Amino acid sequence: MFSESIPVGFLSKACDLLADTNSGMSGPNVVRAMNGYADQWDVRVPYPSYPFDAPNKRTALLESIQAFAPPQQFLIIEELCEHHSFPVGSSSKQERMKLKAELYSRFGDLRPDKEVRELDVPLIDDTRHWLHAHPTALAKLEEAKLKYDAGIFQRNLIDDLRLGLELLLKSVLDNGKSLENQVQPIGARLKASGSSPQFTNMFTRLLDYYCKYQNEHVKHDDKLPEEEVEFIFEMTASFMKHIVRVTG
Incomplete structure (x- = not known):
C-alpha cells in the first residue's frame, strides 16, 4: 500500500x-x-x-x-x-x-504536504540540480532542508549546511582541508576559472565571514533567530551553486 x-x-x-x-x-x-x-x-x-x-x-x-x-x-x-x-x-x-x-x-x-517556510525554494531546487554529481554534499543540503521544514532551528541544521559546503569544496578541489582552510584554494580556483578579481575577492571574504559566523555562534550552541537561519541557508545554497557552476 x-x-x-x-x-x-x-x-x-x-x-x-x-x-x-x-x-x-x-x-x-x-x-x-x-x-x-x-x-x-x-x-x-x-x-x-x-x-x-x-x-x-x-x-x-x-x-x-x-x-x-x-x-x-x-x-x-x-x-x-x-x-x-x-x-x-x-x-x-x-x-x-x-x-x-x-x-x-x-x-x-x-511527510504530508504542508505549507513550506519562507525559503527561496527555486534557489534551493536549482542548487539540488547542480549538486547531483556531489551526492554527499547534496545529502547534507537535503537533511538541512528537512529540518528547516520541521521548524527545527538548531545547531544541527546549521552544522549540516556547513558540512555540506565543506564536503563540496573537498570534492571539487580534491583535498581534505577543513572549511576554514579552503578560502584561499577556492579563491585561486575561481581566479583560474576566469572570475574577475573583484568577484573573487568578494566571494572569499564572504566565505571567510561565513566560517567566522559559524565558529562564533554555532559551535557555542547559540540560539539563532529564524531570519538568520534562513539567510545562512540561502547563502550556503548560493555558494554551492556557484562553486559547481564555475569549477564543474
Missing part, C-alpha cells in the same frame, strides 16, 4: 521517549491524543479508554500508533514531540527535538 514505512524499531524508540515514565505524556493524555487521531482518520485504536489493558503506557502508545498508515504515523510523532502536556523547560525537550530531526531526516518522504 505504501512504498515506505517507519520501522517498528524507530516507532518503539519514539514511544519510549514520548511516554517515558518520568518525563513523558501521562496515560490519560496518550489516550486522548490517540482518540483524537482515530476520530480524525476513522481508525480503530486498541486502547480507547484509560486505564488501559496494556503492560505500560509506552506499549499502549506504540500499539496505537501502529494502527495508522505510515504518513499518519509521521504526523502523529511530529505533533506529539511538541504536545501541549509537556511543560515549558521540560527535561526531555532536547531529546524530543532530536527525535523530530531524525524523523525528518529518515522519513521525510512520508
Whole structure:
C-alpha cells in the first residue's frame, strides 16, 4: 500500500521517549491524543479508554500508533514531540527535538504536504540540480532542508549546511582541508576559472565571514533567530551553486 514505512524499531524508540515514565505524556493524555487521531482518520485504536489493558503506557502508545498508515504515523510523532502536556523547560525537550530531526531526516518522504517556510525554494531546487554529481554534499543540503521544514532551528541544521559546503569544496578541489582552510584554494580556483578579481575577492571574504559566523555562534550552541537561519541557508545554497557552476 505504501512504498515506505517507519520501522517498528524507530516507532518503539519514539514511544519510549514520548511516554517515558518520568518525563513523558501521562496515560490519560496518550489516550486522548490517540482518540483524537482515530476520530480524525476513522481508525480503530486498541486502547480507547484509560486505564488501559496494556503492560505500560509506552506499549499502549506504540500499539496505537501502529494502527495508522505510515504518513499518519509521521504526523502523529511530529505533533506529539511538541504536545501541549509537556511543560515549558521540560527535561526531555532536547531529546524530543532530536527525535523530530531524525524523523525528518529518515522519513521525510512520508511527510504530508504542508505549507513550506519562507525559503527561496527555486534557489534551493536549482542548487539540488547542480549538486547531483556531489551526492554527499547534496545529502547534507537535503537533511538541512528537512529540518528547516520541521521548524527545527538548531545547531544541527546549521552544522549540516556547513558540512555540506565543506564536503563540496573537498570534492571539487580534491583535498581534505577543513572549511576554514579552503578560502584561499577556492579563491585561486575561481581566479583560474576566469572570475574577475573583484568577484573573487568578494566571494572569499564572504566565505571567510561565513566560517567566522559559524565558529562564533554555532559551535557555542547559540540560539539563532529564524531570519538568520534562513539567510545562512540561502547563502550556503548560493555558494554551492556557484562553486559547481564555475569549477564543474
